[in-house]
Amino acid sequence: MEIRPTTDKDLDVFVDTLHAAFGLFPETPVEGGGLWWSALETDRCLLALTEDGRPVGTAATHSFELTLPGGTLVPAPGVTAVGVLPSHRRQGVLSAMMRHQLAELRASGEFLSVLLASEATIYGRFGYGPATCTAQLTVPRHRAAFAAPRARAAADAPAADASAAGSDNGSVEVLRRAECGEILEEVYDRYRRAQPGSLSRPHRWWALRAGQPPISPAPRYIAVHRDADGVPDGYASYSIESGTLTVDETIATDDAVFTALARFVLGHDLVTEVVFKHVLPDHPLRRQLADFRAGEVSGLMDWLWVRLLDVPRALTARGWFMDGELVLDIDDPFLGEHDRYLLTVRDGKADCVPTDRDPDLSLDIRDLGSVYLGGTAPSTLVRAGHVRAHRPGAAALADALFRAERPPHCLHWF
Numbered sequence: 232m233e234i235r236p237t238t239d240k241d242l243d244v245f246v247d248t249l250h251a252a253f254g255l256f257p258e259t260p261v262e263g264g265g266l267w268w269s270a271l272e273t274d275r276c277l278l279a280l281t282e283d284g285r286p287v288g289t290a291a292t293h294s295f296e297l298t299l300p301g302g303t304l305v306p307a308p309g310v311t312a313v314g315v316l317p318s319h320r321r322q323g324v325l326s327a328m329m330r331h332q333l334a335e336l337r338a339s340g341e342f343l344s345v346l347l348a349s350e351a352t353i354y355g356r357f358g359y360g361p362a363t364c365t366a367q368l369t370v371p372r373h374r375a376a377f378a379a380p381r382a383r384a385a386a387d388a389p390a391a392d393a394s395a396a397g398s399d400n401g402s403v404e405v406l407r408r409a410e411c412g413e414i415l416e417e418v419y420d421r422y423r424r425a426q427p428g429s430l431s432r433p434h435r436w437w438a439l440r441a442g443q444p445p446i447s448p449a450p451r452y453i454a455v456h457r458d459a460d461g462v463p464d465g466y467a468s469y470s471i472e473s474g475t476l477t478v479d480e481t482i483a484t485d486d487a488v489f490t491a492l493a494r495f496v497l498g499h500d501l502v503t504e505v506v507f508k509h510v511l512p513d514h515p516l517r518r519q520l521a522d523f524r525a526g527e528v529s530g531l532m533d534w535l536w537v538r539l540l541d542v543p544r545a546l547t548a549r550g551w552f553m554d555g556e557l558v559l560d561i562d563d564p565f566l567g568e569h570d571r572y573l574l575t576v577r578d579g580k581a582d583c584v585p586t587d588r589d590p591d592l593s594l595d596i597r598d599l600g601s602v603y604l605g606g607t608a609p610s611t612l613v614r615a616g617h618v619r620a621h622r623p624g625a626a627a628l629a630d631a632l633f634r635a636e637r638p639p640h641c642l643h644w645f
């Protein structure tokens with residue numbers, strides 16, 4: 232088996248092999264007409280070939296930036312376009328590609344990688360853990376009344392309270408997707424820089440219309456929210472069919488903007504229900520409704536998977552929100568590595584060094600990937616039997632330490 236990068240000359244072979252692995256045809260547009268693979272970066276695509284030169288497997292990475300807890304932006308190769316021909320499955324082709332890819336990423340200085348999984352059973356063995364979740368929220372319009380916000384306004388309210396839901400001085404305008412110009416790209420970029428777990432959307436995605444709505448050319452209405460000065464600070468991309476208004480994506484640079492957009496779509500005439508796709512399972516919107524049961528959460532699933540390639544660099548890159556000390560004993564069976572680190576957090580910054588001290592927690596690298604962005608409580612993995620806590624209180628301390636300033640969320644599809 233040979234694994235090698237593609238060149239401009241064999242990108243067609245790559246695309247054909249990938250589509251054959253999924254039983255699809257490259258010329259068939261995905262939802263709404265976007266050719267998602269047109270955003271692939273030729274120099275980051277791998278082909279697996281048999282001894283006689285037949286292409287049988289594909290894998291690639293996109294050059295994304297990931298927002299970590301605390302707002303640090305780090306390079307995040309987004310693994311994509313993974314496929315093996317049906318005739319060559321379960322013979323180790325994917326395993327060989329993963330090994331090759333992880334070694335290359337490490338050699339080029341990356342300390343983590345991310346992916347979305349077609350099936351949740353594939354990537355754990357390669358050290359990836361589910362780190363963010365997504366869901367959809369369905370609200371029947373006749374139960375969509377909002378409760379009055381109960382937080383008392385304080386005369387000396389700190390600036391952070393300015394984003395509290397409800398205090399909206401902005402406006403909403405409905406545009407056709409084609410009329411939006413650069414608005415969506417700019418608003419998304421502001422949003423993702425402040426949202427842990429989110430990914431950048433490189434300009435080529437927007438320019439090529441490669442992706443799912445609202446990136447794709449699918450016809451959509453866009454409710455654009457503007458602040459009091461007229462600057463766009465949020466949008467909801469939606470379409471209506473058979474009385475259901477479906478919002479593909481709600482991007483808001485603060486909570487009040489999300490609320491304003493939610494009020495807007497929930498107030499739409501001739502609609503019986505509104506489906507908000509790609510929201511956090513515990514989105515505050517449910518609690519803003521007078522009837523807590525009105526918002527029905529469904530389609531809860533993993534979204535972004537994280538694989539750490541350099542634990543000290545990864546742990547020192549993110550922000551932390553309380554002081555503490557933990558000894559982590561980490562097993563990485565796929566790469567055949569086993570390390571123990573002392574993680575010390577002081578004033579929002581971590582130090583992470585090898586140690587011989589007794590461990591507080593023993594965990595697999597995939598579980599560290601799951602807790603890294605603050606979206607999975609380490610104690611949940613202890614209770615599931617995947618992480619071992621060596622002393623009372625260790626799991627609770629880990630829960631408090633790893634928590635992010637807000638739950639991580641990723642809604643970019645790739």
Ligand SMILES: CC(C)(COP(=O)(O)OP(=O)(O)OC[C@H]1O[C@@H](n2cnc3c(N)ncnc32)[C@H](O)[C@@H]1OP(=O)(O)O)[C@@H](O)C(=O)NCCC(=O)NCCS
Nearest residue numbers: 252313314315320321322323324325326347348349350352
């Ligand atoms: C998923 C896919 C790439 C796996 O490729 P592969 O070459 O068959 O994988 P490997 O032979 O290297 O398998 C490695 C291990 O993973 C397991 N595995 C692979 N795919 C799996 C799946 N879909 N579900 C459960 N286990 C799977 C294998 O059984 C094997 O286990 P073992 O080491 O205990 O024997 C291939 O089945 C495929 O192309 N599927 C359709 C496209 C797809 O879903 N791509 C992923 C996009 S995110």
